[in-house]
Amino acid sequence: MSAVDLTEKEPELYKAREPIHPKSIKGRFRTFKTSMLVLAYAVFFLLPWVRWERAVGPGQAVMFDIPSRRYYLFDLVIHPQDMFLLAGFLILAAWLLFFVTGLVGRAFCGYFCFQTLWTDVFMKIEYWVQGDRNKRMKLEKQGWDAEKIWKKGLTIFLWTLVAFWTGFTFTAYWADAPQLFVAFFTGTANSAAYITTGILTATTLVAAGFAREQVCIYMCPYARFQAVMFDKESLLVSYDVNRGEGSTGRKPLQKGLMTLEERHAAGTGDCIDCKLCVQVCPTGIDIRDGLQLACISCGLCIDACNEIMDKRGWPEGLIRYASEKELETGVKPSLFKFRTIGYGIATLLATGLLLYGIFNMKPVDFAVEQIRQPLFVVMSDGTVQNSYQLKINNKEQVPLELELELKGLKDAHVSIGGNFTTLNIPADGTRNYLLHVRAPREAGVSRQIIRFELKDKSGRLPVIQQETSFNFR
Ligand code: SF4
Numbered sequence: 001m002s003a004v005d006l007t008e009k010e011p012e013l014y015k016a017r018e019p020i021h022p023k024s025i026k027g028r029f030r031t032f033k034t035s036m037l038v039l040a041y042a043v044f045f046l047l048p049w050v051r052w053e054r055a056v057g058p059g060q061a062v063m064f065d066i067p068s069r070r071y072y073l074f075d076l077v078i079h080p081q082d083m084f085l086l087a088g089f090l091i092l093a094a095w096l097l098f099f100v101t102g103l104v105g106r107a108f109c110g111y112f113c114f115q116t117l118w119t120d121v122f123m124k125i126e127y128w129v130q131g132d133r134n135k136r137m138k139l140e141k142q143g144w145d146a147e148k149i150w151k152k153g154l155t156i157f158l159w160t161l162v163a164f165w166t167g168f169t170f171t172a173y174w175a176d177a178p179q180l181f182v183a184f185f186t187g188t189a190n191s192a193a194y195i196t197t198g199i200l201t202a203t204t205l206v207a208a209g210f211a212r213e214q215v216c217i218y219m220c221p222y223a224r225f226q227a228v229m230f231d232k233e234s235l236l237v238s239y240d241v242n243r244g245e246g247s248t249g250r251k252p253l254q255k256g257l258m259t260l261e262e263r264h265a266a267g268t269g270d271c272i273d274c275k276l277c278v279q280v281c282p283t284g285i286d287i288r289d290g291l292q293l294a295c296i297s298c299g300l301c302i303d304a305c306n307e308i309m310d311k312r313g314w315p316e317g318l319i320r321y322a323s324e325k326e327l328e329t330g331v332k333p334s335l336f337k338f339r340t341i342g343y344g345i346a347t348l349l350a351t352g353l354l355l356y357g358i359f360n361m362k363p364v365d366f367a368v369e370q371i372r373q374p375l376f377v378v379m380s381d382g383t384v385q386n387s388y389q390l391k392i393n394n395k396e397q398v399p400l401e402l403e404l405e406l407k408g409l410k411d412a413h414v415s416i417g418g419n420f421t422t423l424n425i426p427a428d429g430t431r432n433y434l435l436h437v438r439a440p441r442e443a444g445v446s447r448q449i450i451r452f453e454l455k456d457k458s459g460r461l462p463v464i465q466q467e468t469s470f471n472f473r
């Protein structure tokens with residue numbers, strides 16, 4: 001019997017993260033990424049400071065006002081009753097994501113995702129303070145001397161400033177930004193503002209500063225299910241294996257393999273194994289290994305490889321946006337695939353429904369609830385009285401003068417806390433009324449359907465109506 005080797009080590013299930021130090025690169029995709037970043041930052045950081053004239057409500061263009069339960073988006077005011085619009089918006093976002101993913105793979109991750117945008121800025125700070133890849137790698141290996149402490153400390157300090165301003169800006173969407181600014185820095189803001197800003201600061205710092213690609217690989221749910229949206233015709237950042245490897249594989253530039261003609265004659269591929277595509281990758285992968293979960297489709301490896309190809313005067317596109325089918329057959333994918341058309345139609349439908357919902361939002365919400373305790377009262381003159389609770393919510397930015405009418409009950413008398421039937425509802429305001437309806441008894445009738453109608457005295461709004469019942473016994 002052979003002896004068990006007790007000195008044999010168990011395989012490690014945990015592998016510590018190795019920091020990635022991507023090399024900076026110029027190119028079309030880098031320029032596009034930077035443009036998206038500048039646009040996204042300009043919108044996110046400036047929007048809370050944009051002022052907006054309203055008859056009622058805050059003077060802020062975009063504000064999510066929790067205490068008054070109103071979401072202000074320029075001239076659009078969303079009330080709690082309009083929350084279906086939010087559901088519509090989320091459905092539209094989902095279909096748009098499916099459509100874009102079906103068309104060009106994980107492009108959202110590479111160019112528009114918050115994680116990518118903030119990680120990009122944090123990397124830029126690292127680059128300014130510590131230098132490009134080689135200098136950063138050297139600093140990483142260096143002992144904790146004064147230079148390392150200063151550079152690492154300054155980097156984290158600048159990250160924290162960006163993270164804090166991100167957290168504060170997010171909070172500013174939920175309050176009047178200038179007022180919040182003063183209150184926040186004089187220590188008089190609501191504790192929720194400090195907690196929200198603190199949480200956002202910490203999460204931004206951790207996600208964009210320290211976790212980075214780990215968020216994309218291990219935490220992002222989209223990374224997990226994106227593969228089901230791909231097919232052989234989806235455009236993905238791909239390495240052209242046939243061209244790069246030839247029949248004898250990739251080889252570095254060397255004597256006899258300096259030109260394309262020499263390489264092709266020797267069966268060698270166009271990839272010179274310079275590894276620049278790996279060095280620029282923010283998730284640290286080698287695209288030449290094929291499609292990987294960690295690839296966020298940022299296109300930086302395309303810029304890197306194109307730079308190498310341009311330098312040598314060889315055709316660009318060894319790494320490019322290409323479908324699996326194109327790489328196998330050389331046939332360009334058609335944009336009009338069944339799946340993409342389906343996603344496109346669903347996106348258009350969702351957009352149409354959302355716009356329809358926005359342009360057909362009810363200007364007035366009108367609810368009638370019959371009081372059931374007691375359901376009816378027989379008055380001393382023999383008539384029967386039923387009572388109702390009326391709730392009218394004016395979502396317009398102007399006051400409304402509404403005329404109340406009752407239909408479907410003969411000889412009925414309506415009174416609202418007094419004998420008036422004109423209801424004045426303030427702009428963007430709600431009014432509740434207790435309403436009594438009195439009518440003579442009708443022989444053999446126990447219950448009758450009645451209708452309340454609200455007419456805008458200015459004639460601008462259509463008639464609004466609600467049905468309920470009148471009980472004789
Ligand atoms: S492999 Fe290329 S496209 Fe994918 S994440 Fe890395 S650099 Fe970006």
Ligand code: SF4
Pocket residue numbers: 244270271272273274275276277278288304305308318319
């Ligand atoms: S950048 Fe291009 S040539 Fe260099 S290793 Fe990558 S694929 Fe090969």
